[in-house]
């Protein structure tokens with residue numbers, strides 16, 4: 120009985136070796152329960168993803184005041 | 190047996206050490222005043238070199254912030270990542286498998302020993318073993334414990350085990366229910382633990398006889414009978430180690446987590462969560478054994494806690510010293526007629542209707 | 545593919561709290577909830593005072609995601625970490641895990657019972673239909689869907705706070721550092737966006753190689 124218990128405790132401790140990797144590899148663009156809405160496509164403000172990205176890029180670039188002042 | 194205790198103690202200490210590790214923030218911490226001085230000099234000699242500013246940015250210093258929330262002035266807290274790694278890793282993996290292993294052990298034990306039956310036939314003379322108050326205290330604790338254990342397990346393992354089966358929305362409802370049950374029953378559980386402690390403490394004092402019981406492992410190995418008092422050493426161990434010690438550990442850490450409105454820091458809550466996890470896992474492991482012995486493992490034990498009375502032979506076989514006392518006090522046969530131990534289930538007593 | 549990031553330039557932030565105000569106004573954030581805050585280190589010490597505006601950094605390997613018991617977080621294709629308030633149970637675990645103290649909780653009952661978690665959405669709303677009433681009520685305005693960037697960064701008067709695609713931001717910041725001639729500390733980036741070889745206890749600074 121004693122040996123059995125020690126053996127089991129050992130096994131339990133060993134179980135820690137089955138630890139899962141801690142990195143989150145979420146599939147981008149997937150929501151937990153619902154799909155995320157995207158702002159491009161049929162009837163939306165932007166024709167396609169590329170158009171939307173270009174707009175955001177231009178907007179981000181606008182934050183560079185060196186370009187704006189001169 | 191002592192070695193086993195040592196092993197468990199080491200295990201417990203290792204867990205505590207890991208929890209403590211989670212609190213440490215990285216790197217040597219220099220005093221904020223020193224660093225400020227360094228930065229002042231640097232702003233002259235090496236402008237734009239802000240290294241001295243960032244040295245303590247990971248939680249060691251709290252800056253000024255106009256928002257009156259606790260810890261709002263902390264830029265980066267390190268403990269969260271460690272807590273995440275420990276909670277999602279070691280603590281839940283070991284705890285989860287320990288519970289599975291315990292169930293397998295109990296299953297194996299049942300297959301090996303079966304239900305321990307009475308050797309002598311019941312005499313029909315009943316002794317009162319638990320008063321109504323004692324039974325109410327026991328079941329109050331037992332029911333709240335079970336709800337807390339199940340809701341806690343849902344919150345810890347549901348993401349892995351239940352979401353793939355029942356989906357996100359349904360599981361979210363279940364988790365909200367589990368969270369609220371856990372949060373509101375927690376304080377109730379603490380209160381019923383205290384009541385149970387007060388009610389049962391007199392019969393759970395450790396005596397020399399208990400060490401004999403432990404040494405022979407309750408007569409399990411030798412098969413030889415070891416007399417015991419109202420509670421045997423195993424039950425006393427569960428009382429002190431489970432109800433009292435683990436109850437205290439789980440209760441205090443639970444209160445820290447349950448009432449976040451006292452300004453406790455995240456480090457405190459991370460530590461409390463790990464302590465809570467450890468305590469709760471050990472508590473559930475013990476409870477599995479306790480529930481097994483009280484139901485499947487031992488004929489008559491559940492009836493004793495349900496009806497409050499036991500048969501003379503049951504008392505003599507399992508708690509001889511207590512039986513002798515009761516015999517001397519003339520209590521044997523005084524208690525109301527109840528079911529014979531080992532019989533199926535008690536017949537429901539018709540209330541009224543007899544004229 | 546874009547990777548949305550925040551940069552806060554400690555050399556420029558003047559602790560005006562404009563970003564905090566802009567955020568609260570843009571999203572009608574309730575009392576007690578602050579998606580963004582400005583922290584000042586060495587407050588009042590001449591030459592050593594620096595301010596940083598901090599909110600959710602939209603981490604690559606997000607700790608909040610890892611610990612959420614109902615798995616309500618998700619990442620958009622642009623690296624924005626969002627969450628679904630319909631699923632959130634208000635347990636507070638994301639708040640324990642987050643390095644930046646981003647998750648916020650409206651008090652939803654007696655004894656500090658937490659309501660649904662609220663945090664910076666990078667002005668990208670939630671899983672509901674873009675700029676629908678439901679989305680606006682839960683998460684505030686969805687500027688990204690309108691082709692705009694987060695309000696806090698876009699209105700920052702000193703352009704200390706920058707938001708947008710990481711590549712574009714690096715270019716802007718690199719140009720800045722080059723003009724200054726030295727100093728390329730990017731506060732918080734190693735913690736939020738990590739480096740594959742960086743341990744959890746690694747240095748917090750990620751320096752941009754300096755020309756000159």
Ligand code: SF4
Nearest residue numbers: 600601602603608642
């Ligand atoms: S900053 Fe905090 S809330 Fe935002 S993604 Fe990282 S861990 Fe999550």
Ligand code: SF4
Nearest residue numbers: 612632633635636638
């Ligand atoms: S508070 Fe909500 S979002 Fe945060 S971990 Fe809990 S359920 Fe997930």
